[in-house]
Amino acid sequence: MTTPEFVLALREKVGHDPLYMGGVTAVVVRDVPPGAAVWEVPDVLLVKRKDSEEWTPITGIIEPGDEPDDTAVREVWEEAGIDARVEALLGVGQVGPVTFPNGDQAYFLDTSMRLSQIGDARPRVNDDENIDVGWFTISQLPPMKPRFRLIIADAVAQMKRPAGYRPRMGYHKRSTHPKD
Template structure:
């Protein structure tokens, strides 16, 4: 995933020191309106990451001045070509310390949204993923991004209160 320009600017000033970054995960769900139209289990839109080959929900870093819901909508459109709308905040979690191969250190505070599918056919829309598609929530592909199983479970629990993971 390409490093946003504002982070590259920060890195010139602070080097490899740890950054706390706001991030979003957008769990786009397609639920059956009619039992005959779709399988009983909801479907989840997933991307296969180009950097590590793991499957997961669409996610990314918020841009300066961008609200979390706007970032979630943008990330889905940029990565999959799909239009989705935020339904609710499903979870808020600490992604933990990430140390990249170049030595950069980051912690991501992730806001996960339950998103409703609006329109569009899933497609690889940028260089961050190699595949995109709908999957039954009962049969997620492997390998899978570590934190995303919990985030998807929280999003699928429609109407439940937001979960918080310390």
């Protein structure tokens, strides 16, 4: 999916000035099958973005009236052509400032979630935002931004030890306590 219509309408009014929007990061994890060797690790679904040629988990903008979990499921379908379900909240934090190639600026309040695939369809590039898609073992990820590595690690930690996992509150944690 390209830039949502509501963002285009806002951009007509504010130009390239910063917008603050809701976003999602959908980390689709495929666990190792039961009985697999101890050294086997889960896979994560990544897309290679057309605009930056960077590998990332699936991301998207929450449209007015949508819930973050519904947006995550929709974005996985739109970008990779597979059905998925949300399994867990990984965290919430600010992303940005982001400056897009056309000069638009934005900040995102990002909700990151771990998802699992429904069925066994092979992922495919299903939109015009990406140029490649595939499963990567978490021990051999391609180069990517530290935030994405962090949230992928969180996804696996939450999957392996759900009772002890606490969702991350902020990706660039700085104290806001007045005494700090």
